[in-house]
Each structure stands twice: as structure tokens, then as C-alpha cells.
Amino acid sequence: MDPILETKDLCCTYSIGTPFEHVALDHVNFQAYPGEYLGIIGHTGSGKSTLIQHLNGLLKPTGGQVLLHGKDIWADSKTTRQTRFKVGLVFQYPEYQLFEETVYKDIAFGPKNMKLDQDEIDRRVHQAAYFVGLTDDMLDKSPFELSGGQKRRVAIAGVIAMEPEVLILDEPTAGLDPQGREAILGNIQAFHDARNATIIVVSHSMEDMARLADRIVVINDGKIPLEGTPRQVFAQGDQLRDMGLNTPQLTQVFHRLREMGLPVDDSVYTMEEAKAALLALYRKGGQVC
Amino acid sequence: MLKDITLGQYFPGDSLVHRLDPRTKLICVVLYIVALFTAKGFLAYGLVFLLLATAVKVSGVGAKALLRGMRPVLFILIFTGILNLFYTTTGTVLVKVGFLQITTGGLANAFFMVVRIMMLISGTFLMTYTTSPISLTDGLEMLLNPLKKLKVPVHDLAMMMSIALRFIPTLIEETDKIMSAQKARGADFESGSVIDKAKAMVPLMVPLFVSAFRRADELATAMECRCYHGGEGRTRLHQLHYTRNDWLVMGLFGVLVAAMFVLRRFSSF
Incomplete structure (x- = not known):
């Protein structure tokens, strides 16, 4: 099967030509296949966040390519912009990006930028709200009145409403209580099952990854030393511990x-x-x- | 884009300039500005430049970093240069096109004006590059202490300034993050008319303000938890002391100012 999203010899160096020069990604070859639930693990500063920001064209590679359906996403500016809609990225603590007067308008921000018509926007907002378990009466509230967990769901709905083929989430459960974590992971699973979308989740929780992911990619020092099914990856306990991770x-x-x-x-x-x-x-x- | 902002940036180091008391540096910058605006003629400017160049050399900051800080004011520099070039009518006329004319006086004026602004900026930047924001505000607070007698809230102002400086990098980072998040939802900050661009700022400004207020609130709580109640009776971990070097450097700048006044009075060169 051909990968839906892949990187070829992706390199990223920050602050080139200054004393702060730092190699964040070093010839990374990464693949995500259609319909899979992929986990990315790695300790803080390993290059996970840098990698996922390359996957939807937010960062421009200093070397190598990012391919979506086999096409370079940097081929022209239109393709790059389209990629942002096809590959949805939910940042860490996404609740801090909410800005609209109502939850409805905030979720509609992405679809509106896609220049969809009003009916389609309306359908997508309701559908996205449904996926993350927001009730209709919440749509008219101000996002700033909601609780932390609800805000995060609104933010995730804002990305889901673009109906991306690949949904990337950077630590979606960070800072939530156990109930909130389960709810968010359940929402993601529901979206995955309903749309057969590719899901890429960055997480620090080995338990969650073991339970949910079809495949796991380990990132360390800007390289991918280990990847495979959870069983294959977790069988390398010693290697994982050397990288500051665990089973x-x-x-x-x-x-x-x-x-x-x-x-x-x-x-x-x-x-x-x-x-x-x-x-x-x-x-x-x-x-x- | 946002990374280019050098305001309040500090390059850590251990040079003689770095080790000077912040109060010395503040006083010297004031003296330096006085000298710069009193200076007249090549000799006077040469002297001031010599002092600046020595300070830059000793500090190890590097002329490149100083010149980079000049970029935001490039427009003002060019504007000032052109204005002075055409609007001075003293001296002999060199070129005359229509109502525009360039005179020797205009040429000299434009040159000195541009050099003056460049040196002004380099000098003040050298201070912020070699002094950490914290010690800078400490120094400022100590220097302004006499104003407390006039009921000026010196400590509060200094604290506000250090907090503001402390949060510049944080806010820049936050802006970058929110910008990326909105771009991921298809926000477009670059193209469109001025009005479109202004509208595009809403998704950036609202979350930024919300988070700035949240941070301010958290910081206030954290400060109160550590019993902060203003400057009264507060002691310092790092006491400021003048050393021999401080007096020497201040003396040097004092002499420079005196020399400028003398040159202005007696030298026509």
C-alpha cells in the first residue's frame, strides 16, 4: 500500500549561520498509511513537534521533501495551502487558539477559510461538534465560558470541521483529568472509525499508545531509530529506556x-x-x- | 519575521563593559548622548566615534550585531539624510536641478545627522546588549531613588519595566505559536488588502490578549504568594557597588563631554 503522507530525507536546521544553529531533523524518512492510527513517541526536544509541523506545510524543510499522495506539498503555494486543509493539525493546548464570539463561529473558522458555502459549513460544524460530543446549546455560547476540557474539544472540532484526510494531534490529552482524557481519546477514535481517516497522535503515554495505535514511530535526536507495531517497539525495552522513554x-x-x-x-x-x-x-x- | 526584533536583547558575556555597574552604564549613556549632541566638526565626531569603537571592541559584541539593530530605523536614517541634504542652503551650491539643490553645507549636515543617529543607536544598543534587563532596571531604580522624596513610585515603575522586558520573548513565542495554529486552520496573514490583513489579525490578537491577561494574573498571584508587597523594606540579593573601573569610565565620559564643549567653542575644524 502506498503511504498517504511521507517524508523523504527530511532535514530541518534551526537558525542556520548563527551560534544557535541546531539540527532538529536529520534525514527523516517517515510514512503514514491510509486509515492507520499512528503513534509518535519521543522525549521532549526529540524533534516530534518539528516533524508534525512539516507534515502540513507550516515549516518549510531545509532539505528533503514532504509528499502527500506522492506529490510534493511545496510544489507551488496553492498546493501548500491545500495541504493545510487535507492534513489537519491540532497543536498542544489548542484551547489557547480560540478567539470567536461563539463556539459555532470558532469551529466554522477553518471551513470558512476553505471558501465553502454556508450550508456545507453548517453541516460540517454540526458534524464536528457531534464527533467531539458538544451539544447544540453549547454552540451559541462564548468559548471563554466553557471548562478547560470543553474548550479543548471545541478546538479539536475546529480542525475536524475541515474534514482532513490526515488528522495530527500533538499531545491531545496533556493536562486533562482521567475522564477528560478518555473522552478526547474516544472522540478521536470515533472520528477515525467514521471517516477512516489517518490519525497521527503524539503522546507521552505508553499505555494509551499500546491500546490505540496500529503502529508506533519513535523519534530520538531528530532521527527515527525504531518503528513498527506496538509489540515490535515495546519489545525493545532497553533501547527505549536509553532514549529516555519507557514501555x-x-x-x-x-x-x-x-x-x-x-x-x-x-x-x-x-x-x-x-x-x-x-x-x-x-x-x-x-x-x- | 518576529525573530528579528532585538529590543532589549542581551548577549551574555564577561567583558569589562559587561561587568560595569548598570548605573555607570546608564550615566555614561546619558553623558554620551550629551556629547553626541554637542559635537561639532570632524574632530569632535572622531573623538566620540573613537570612544564608541573602543567600547564595542572591549565588549566583544561585534559590529555586525549592532548594525543589525539598525535595520528597523533604516527608513528614518534615509529620510533624515535626504531632508538635510536638500533643505540646507548654506555653503556653495554643487548641483542644482529645478528647485532642488545640493550645497556643501547640506552634504555636511546630512552626513553628520545620519552619523549622529547611527552612533546614538549603537551606543544605547551597546548598553542593552551588555546589561541584563534585570540589572538595568535595578540600576535605573537606584538612580531614580531620590525621586521617591517627591512621591514618584520609582520601585513600582522599575518592577513594571522589568516584567515588561521579561515578557517580550515569551509573548513573541506565544505569537508564533498562535500564528501557526491559525495557519493550520487556513488563516492567511500575508496576502490581501490592508483591511483584509487587519481582519486577519483578529484570530491572532484575541488569543494573545487572553493569554497575556491570564499570565499577568498568574504572575500577580505567584508574586503575592512570595509575599511581594512593593518596594518597602525589600532587600536585594545582588547589591550594586561602584568599583574603580566604574569611576574611571565615568570620568572618561565626563572628560569627553567637556572636550566637546571646548571644541565647540574654540575649534572651527
């Missing part, structure tokens, strides 16, 4: 069990697998404890 807690438990000499698979990362593995072990020897 999900369940995997850590199984890793420890293995170190203690029990014959278990230490790439276990979901609750179901863990249960099955432990039960199998129990039946086999009965000497678990």
Missing part, C-alpha cells in the same frame, strides 16, 4: 517476571494478553508465587 507498565511487569526466571513473553502490552499469559503460566506449573 507500558504491563510490559515492565512482564519484563521483571522474566528477569525473575519465569517463562513469560516480555512483549505483552495489553490487559487481555497479560491475563492469558498469566493463566497459561498458572495452569502449566502452578508455581507462580
Whole structure:
């Protein structure tokens, strides 16, 4: 299958020619395939945010290419602008970008910039509001009256309303309580399922990634040292720890069990697998404890 | 675009200029400006320039950084130069086209005016480049202390100034971030008429103001939590002391001003 969005030898250097010169991305070859739920993990300053800002043409590469459907997004200025609508990007703490008088107008900002007609804008605003679980009476409120979690949902709806083929979210659950986190992740999942859109999520939560992502890309020092299914990635616990990351807690438990000499698979990362593995072990020897 | 703003930028360093007391630097800048506006003739300007060049050399800031700071006032420089060139009618006429004429006096005036502004900016920039905003406001507060007797809220003003300076980079960063976020939703800040551009600023300004107020509120709370209640009875971690170097440098600038007055009076060169 051809990737929907990919980078070829993407390089990014900040402040070229000054003492502050800094290589943020170093020949990165990244692919996202149609309809997949992709997780990006990496510690702070690894180049994750720089990478995702290249994917929708907000940053211009200092070297290499970004391809959407196999076409260079920097080919001409029209393509670049269109890319912003096709690849929706939700920044970290997106609630700080709200500015309109009503929630409705704020969600309509993106579709309006796409020069859609009024009916289509209306349909998209309601649909986006539905995806993020906003009720109709909230649409007439000022975004500044809402709670933090609701504001964030409005901001995400603002990007979803552009109906992007690829939706990128930079730490969408940062700073939310457990209930808010679940709600947002559920909203994203709903959008993913309904539209078969490609989702790219940057996250620090290995548990969330283990549970949700089809594939995980690890970024470290502006390179991609590791990528694959959650099982493949989390099997490299030592390498992840060297990069300042970690495996999900369940995997850590199984890793420890293995170190203690029990014959278990230490790439276990979901609750179901863990249960099955432990039960199998129990039946086999009965000497678990 | 926003990264070009050099206002209040500080280049850390450990040169003689960096180590001077901020009060010394403030006083010297005032003396330097007086000297610059008293200066008349090549010799006088040469002397002031020599002092500036020495200070720049010693500071290790580099002429390039100073010239870069000149970019925003380039228009004013050119404008002043042209005005002086055509509107001075002293001296002999060199070129005459229609009602426009260039005289030797005009040429000299334009040259000195442009050099004066450039040196004025370089001198003040050298101070902000070599003094951290915090010590600069500390110095200013100490210098203005006598005004407290006249009920001028010197401490509050100094604190406001240091907070304002502290938040310039933060706000620039915030602007960049919000701009990117709105661009991701298809906002267009570059094209269109002046009115379109002004309208395009709304999605940028509203969130920026909201976050500035939020930050101000949080900062006020954080300061109160640490028992800030104005300048009364407040002691300092870093006390300012004049050293021998400070007196020497101040003396040097004093001599410079005196020399300017003498030259203005007696030298025609």
C-alpha cells in the first residue's frame, strides 16, 4: 500500500549561520498509511513537534521533501495551502487558539477559510461538534465560558470541521483529568472509525499508545531509530529506556517476571494478553508465587 | 519575521563593559548622548566615534550585531539624510536641478545627522546588549531613588519595566505559536488588502490578549504568594557597588563631554 503522507530525507536546521544553529531533523524518512492510527513517541526536544509541523506545510524543510499522495506539498503555494486543509493539525493546548464570539463561529473558522458555502459549513460544524460530543446549546455560547476540557474539544472540532484526510494531534490529552482524557481519546477514535481517516497522535503515554495505535514511530535526536507495531517497539525495552522513554507498565511487569526466571513473553502490552499469559503460566506449573 | 526584533536583547558575556555597574552604564549613556549632541566638526565626531569603537571592541559584541539593530530605523536614517541634504542652503551650491539643490553645507549636515543617529543607536544598543534587563532596571531604580522624596513610585515603575522586558520573548513565542495554529486552520496573514490583513489579525490578537491577561494574573498571584508587597523594606540579593573601573569610565565620559564643549567653542575644524 502506498503511504498517504511521507517524508523523504527530511532535514530541518534551526537558525542556520548563527551560534544557535541546531539540527532538529536529520534525514527523516517517515510514512503514514491510509486509515492507520499512528503513534509518535519521543522525549521532549526529540524533534516530534518539528516533524508534525512539516507534515502540513507550516515549516518549510531545509532539505528533503514532504509528499502527500506522492506529490510534493511545496510544489507551488496553492498546493501548500491545500495541504493545510487535507492534513489537519491540532497543536498542544489548542484551547489557547480560540478567539470567536461563539463556539459555532470558532469551529466554522477553518471551513470558512476553505471558501465553502454556508450550508456545507453548517453541516460540517454540526458534524464536528457531534464527533467531539458538544451539544447544540453549547454552540451559541462564548468559548471563554466553557471548562478547560470543553474548550479543548471545541478546538479539536475546529480542525475536524475541515474534514482532513490526515488528522495530527500533538499531545491531545496533556493536562486533562482521567475522564477528560478518555473522552478526547474516544472522540478521536470515533472520528477515525467514521471517516477512516489517518490519525497521527503524539503522546507521552505508553499505555494509551499500546491500546490505540496500529503502529508506533519513535523519534530520538531528530532521527527515527525504531518503528513498527506496538509489540515490535515495546519489545525493545532497553533501547527505549536509553532514549529516555519507557514501555507500558504491563510490559515492565512482564519484563521483571522474566528477569525473575519465569517463562513469560516480555512483549505483552495489553490487559487481555497479560491475563492469558498469566493463566497459561498458572495452569502449566502452578508455581507462580 | 518576529525573530528579528532585538529590543532589549542581551548577549551574555564577561567583558569589562559587561561587568560595569548598570548605573555607570546608564550615566555614561546619558553623558554620551550629551556629547553626541554637542559635537561639532570632524574632530569632535572622531573623538566620540573613537570612544564608541573602543567600547564595542572591549565588549566583544561585534559590529555586525549592532548594525543589525539598525535595520528597523533604516527608513528614518534615509529620510533624515535626504531632508538635510536638500533643505540646507548654506555653503556653495554643487548641483542644482529645478528647485532642488545640493550645497556643501547640506552634504555636511546630512552626513553628520545620519552619523549622529547611527552612533546614538549603537551606543544605547551597546548598553542593552551588555546589561541584563534585570540589572538595568535595578540600576535605573537606584538612580531614580531620590525621586521617591517627591512621591514618584520609582520601585513600582522599575518592577513594571522589568516584567515588561521579561515578557517580550515569551509573548513573541506565544505569537508564533498562535500564528501557526491559525495557519493550520487556513488563516492567511500575508496576502490581501490592508483591511483584509487587519481582519486577519483578529484570530491572532484575541488569543494573545487572553493569554497575556491570564499570565499577568498568574504572575500577580505567584508574586503575592512570595509575599511581594512593593518596594518597602525589600532587600536585594545582588547589591550594586561602584568599583574603580566604574569611576574611571565615568570620568572618561565626563572628560569627553567637556572636550566637546571646548571644541565647540574654540575649534572651527
